[in-house]
Each structure stands twice: as C-alpha cells, then as structure tokens.
Amino acid sequence: MSWTPHWEAVGDEVVRHLQALLRIDTTNPPGNETAAAEYLARVLRSEGFEPLVLESAPGRGNLVARLKGTGERAPLLLMCHTDVVPAEPEHWSYPPFGGEIHDGFVWGRGAVDMKNSVAVELMLMLLFKRRQEAGAPPLKRDLIFMAAADEERGGHLGAGWLVDHHPDLIRAEYAINEGGGYGFQLGQKVYYTCQTAEKGYARFRLTARGEPGHASVPREDNAVVRLAETVARIGCTPLPTHFTDTVCRYLTTIAETQDEPVRSAILRMLHPEHFMAAVEQLPIPATWRRQLMAITRNTATPTVLHAGSKVNVIPSTATARVDGRVLPGFDREMFYAELEPLLCEGVELEFTDWGPPLEAPVESPLFDTIREVMAEHEPEATLVPSMLTGATDAKHIVRLGTRVYGFTPLKWEGDESLLSLAHAHDERVSVNSLLFSTRVLYDVVERFAGR
Ligand SMILES: [Zn+2]
Structure with missing residues (x-):
C-alpha cells in the first residue's frame, strides 16, 4: 500500500521543531549541544525510537537514531550538526535565539546552517516511522539520523569523535549532508547544486x-x-x-x-x-x-x-x-x-x-535519484554537481568509506542574498523553503532507500 504524508500538517510540524531548536542556544564555543540532542531524543522517543545521546565532553552531546529497514541494502545516513556560530544580537532585526516568524520566514542563528536540516531530517525520521506503522513496506536500507556537535569548530567533538568511538552506529554506504541544494540563476536558467566534492x-x-x-x-x-x-x-x-x-x-x-x-x-x-x-x-x-x-x-x-x-x-x-x-x-x-x-x-x-579533500562519484544511484526527484519538483531547473571550497563534517564521515552528498534543498525564490545568510546577521529561512526541503528529501529517501 502507499502512504502519503499530510503535507500541510507536516509543514506546521517541521516549522515548530525548527523554532524549538533555534531557541536552544548552541553557540560554539562553548556548544552546549546536549540540550538540542535531548530535545531531538524526546521527540524521537515519543514516537517509539530508541535514540542515543552520546557526549564527547560535558555538554557536547551527539544524537544518533536508527529506523530499521529490511537490511537488503546498506544504510543511508542523514547527517547534520546542531551547533551554530556566534551571533551579534545588536545587529539583528529579530532575536537570534527567538525562533520568531516574520514575513513568511523563520528567523534565528542556524536557520540555514543548519538547524533547518536538523528539523527536516528529524521530520523525515518521524514520517518514515509513521509510514512503516501505517503498513507500508519497510525501506530496504536502515535510515540513520546523526545530529552532531562541534561542526563549526572542526567536528572533533562531534562527527570526528563518533567516527573514532562509535563507528558502527553511523556506518553507511551513502550520506546526505549540508553543502548543496542551493538554487542559482544564469541568464534565464535556474540550477540547483548537489555537492559532490569538497576541498x-x-x-x-x-x-x-x-x-x-x-x-x-x-x-x-x-x-x-x-x-x-x-x-x-x-x-x-x-x-x-x-x-x-x-x-x-x-x-x-x-x-x-x-x-x-x-x-x-x-x-x-x-x-x-x-x-x-x-x-x-x-x-x-x-x-x-x-x-x-x-x-x-x-x-x-x-x-x-x-x-x-x-x-x-x-x-x-x-x-x-x-x-x-x-x-x-x-x-x-x-x-x-x-x-x-x-x-x-x-x-x-x-x-x-x-x-583531506574529498569527492563522491558524480554518477551514482543517489545522485541519479536526486536528479530524478528534482526534475519532478522543479521541472524548469537543472541539477549540477558542485564543489565546496570550505570543509564540513563529510571529511570525518568519508573515513568510514561513506559516499557523502551535500543536498539540503532550499527553494530558489529569485533572491540570491538569501543564500549568503549562513553565519551572517538576520539568518532566516522561508517557511515555503522548509516544506520544500522536507518534500523533496522525503521523495529522495523513499525512492533511494525503498528500492
Ligand atoms: Zn554547517
């Protein structure tokens, strides 16, 4: 049987989770990511998951949760980080840790880097669990959710620490990470990136x-x-x-x-x-x-x-x-x-x-799935592989042999300035974009892990 989420309700739910996460101050340093990890754990537990909060140091909590599939194929990792860079509240139009909604945007430090993805990936875990419980056939791959600490300062107390101390909890064949999914325009044409390489x-x-x-x-x-x-x-x-x-x-x-x-x-x-x-x-x-x-x-x-x-x-x-x-x-x-x-x-x-620099294949089943799904959601746009000049937690995860793709899609709404909000004042994400991310990634995961 097929099961379809009630997208309107999902939109409200994912916005609520993002607001709650933005209100938890995880400025790194010092981090205090355990508070965010505990929030995620509470939500996951309430829907029957058995999440783990693993502290690499006091207050530096990493969350890992798993939704079992049939095991016919290797796991897919949904990875994100819960820490954020410092904000200077005096330069913001709305409080950086308020999670307020104004003009169709959710405002706050981390709204695009990357508590938006934390909320979306949490939502995906919940949706696939509900889907399974409604009687839909289970995914062929386990779905692993990792919300790591410390990415903004190198990830040594977050993803790097998990790779060193709990590799079996997060070992996957493929991972979806930050670093891509952004729209841009050249002439009349719109493109979306899927990050395949990192310097x-x-x-x-x-x-x-x-x-x-x-x-x-x-x-x-x-x-x-x-x-x-x-x-x-x-x-x-x-x-x-x-x-x-x-x-x-x-x-x-x-x-x-x-x-x-x-x-x-x-x-x-x-x-x-x-x-x-x-x-x-x-x-x-x-x-x-x-x-x-x-x-x-x-x-x-x-x-x-x-x-x-x-x-x-x-x-x-x-x-x-x-x-x-x-x-x-x-x-x-x-x-x-x-x-x-x-x-x-x-x-x-x-x-x-x-x-180390890294590069995942530009032709792979996951890249092809992302292209296929984007063609349905944004038929006028073209998906291109991209290289990030900075580094993310991918540098740690590839040590486990995982192919990491950066794809947290933000809807292209014609405003380039919204792309450079990571680490900037007035960081915000549109409510539309958040639901777009959830819907696109739901289809990607359903197709990629379901067949
Ligand atoms: Zn980030």
Whole structure:
C-alpha cells in the first residue's frame, strides 16, 4: 500500500521543531549541544525510537537514531550538526535565539546552517516511522539520523569523535549532508547544486630567516622583506588550473543549457590555457568569478603575520600563517610542489593542519535519484554537481568509506542574498523553503532507500 504524508500538517510540524531548536542556544564555543540532542531524543522517543545521546565532553552531546529497514541494502545516513556560530544580537532585526516568524520566514542563528536540516531530517525520521506503522513496506536500507556537535569548530567533538568511538552506529554506504541544494540563476536558467566534492585544507606557516642587525644599515637578507615578498607572491599568483570530475560536469552541464555566446565561453574555460580569458567574458558577478577561480585550483591565502618588536632592530625571523585549500586528488607534497617556486631564499614552509579533500562519484544511484526527484519538483531547473571550497563534517564521515552528498534543498525564490545568510546577521529561512526541503528529501529517501 502507499502512504502519503499530510503535507500541510507536516509543514506546521517541521516549522515548530525548527523554532524549538533555534531557541536552544548552541553557540560554539562553548556548544552546549546536549540540550538540542535531548530535545531531538524526546521527540524521537515519543514516537517509539530508541535514540542515543552520546557526549564527547560535558555538554557536547551527539544524537544518533536508527529506523530499521529490511537490511537488503546498506544504510543511508542523514547527517547534520546542531551547533551554530556566534551571533551579534545588536545587529539583528529579530532575536537570534527567538525562533520568531516574520514575513513568511523563520528567523534565528542556524536557520540555514543548519538547524533547518536538523528539523527536516528529524521530520523525515518521524514520517518514515509513521509510514512503516501505517503498513507500508519497510525501506530496504536502515535510515540513520546523526545530529552532531562541534561542526563549526572542526567536528572533533562531534562527527570526528563518533567516527573514532562509535563507528558502527553511523556506518553507511551513502550520506546526505549540508553543502548543496542551493538554487542559482544564469541568464534565464535556474540550477540547483548537489555537492559532490569538497576541498581539503592544508594550512602552513612560512618562516623567513636572515641576519639580525641595526636598522640604520639596510641588509639584503632582511627576514621581514623576505617574508613580505613571499607573502605577496603567494597572495597574487594564481596556482595552476586543474579540473576535477565534479567541476568538469558542473561546467559542461551549465554550458549545455545555455545559449551562445555564454555556452562557448563556459566550454572554453575547460581548456586551462583559456580559462582566465574565458572566465572574464562571462556575465557573472565578481563573487562568482572568485568562486570559479577557487574551485579550479589549489589556493593559499595569507592571513596572519608576525615580525619584529622594535622599529630600529632587524629581526632574525619573521613568520606568516597561510590558509591553503587543496583540490580532490592532491596531497601535501603535490601542493608543496606548486608553492615551492614562490618561496624566496631563506623562507621555509611547514604544514600545520591538514584535512583531506574529498569527492563522491558524480554518477551514482543517489545522485541519479536526486536528479530524478528534482526534475519532478522543479521541472524548469537543472541539477549540477558542485564543489565546496570550505570543509564540513563529510571529511570525518568519508573515513568510514561513506559516499557523502551535500543536498539540503532550499527553494530558489529569485533572491540570491538569501543564500549568503549562513553565519551572517538576520539568518532566516522561508517557511515555503522548509516544506520544500522536507518534500523533496522525503521523495529522495523513499525512492533511494525503498528500492
Ligand atoms: Zn554547517
């Protein structure tokens, strides 16, 4: 038998859960995610689940719950995080921890990153449980819900900790995560992203050395000058262009749906030697151009400088910290090989933090299902694979061999400014968009886990 949710009631229910979650202050640091995990656990328990709240440290609770399927296929993980970044209430139109509704939007820190998904994924767990209890055939895959702590500070007390300490609770073949599902427009065409790749980070320290001395006699081996020159080269020189599967498919899919001359300009970008000229020709804003630069190369952004303490003394060392980001397929040695030519004499590079890049197949049963479902909900739009320049909890989960896709669909309502609300003032999500997410993901999960 088939069973269909009563969508109007579901819309009210998911909004209520989001409001409740927004009212729990899980600003990280310090986090206090246990309060959110307990909320989710209470709701799940009331519908017959046996959720676990696992604390990695006092107050740092992670929630895991499972809906058993027939076991014919491997589990699907619905993953999200409950922590949020700090808010500055004085800059908000409505209180960031109020969960208030105004003008058709739910307002609050975490409304798009990512308590919206926490509410939606909770709702999916409830719906599939109710569906099973109504006598519909069970899913072929277990559905696992993980609401982790600490994502905004690296996830080491959240998803990373779960992978290390409770891998069997969250082991899955596929996962749905944040990082994609956003709409955008080019010309007359609307696109939605499904994130298949994520850059890794390879942060490093530059140390310049030279002879110290009195500043009244200039020296050619001044550590400050060596450092400054290296920092300027690193900051101003684009590294070589590389195309991963995701970016190739992203560009070709967009090109196929565009008219001339945009189509040709995009296709020309796929030739590394023409990339720069072609990207300049596209009728797109500077922010998007920068994004295209960042997804087609490794990058290194200088952010912190330390040198000298007295104006009349040449110091013997000067250091800089640089935020490096690497494409899927690159390791530290390959990245170093691209940076080495930019280092001045007397300057050493030492890697300090490393998070691996990752890429899931751009053709897979889950990606195909998402495309199929989106074609039904948004027939005019095209789904494209995308690469995230930042990192999410996916970097931890892939250690279990899981294929992670970023897809928490937000309805494209023609307003680009709503996409950049994560971590910003006045973060909010439209009530329409929240129900859209729930309906799309319900269909994705039903189809993907049900057959
Ligand atoms: Zn997030």
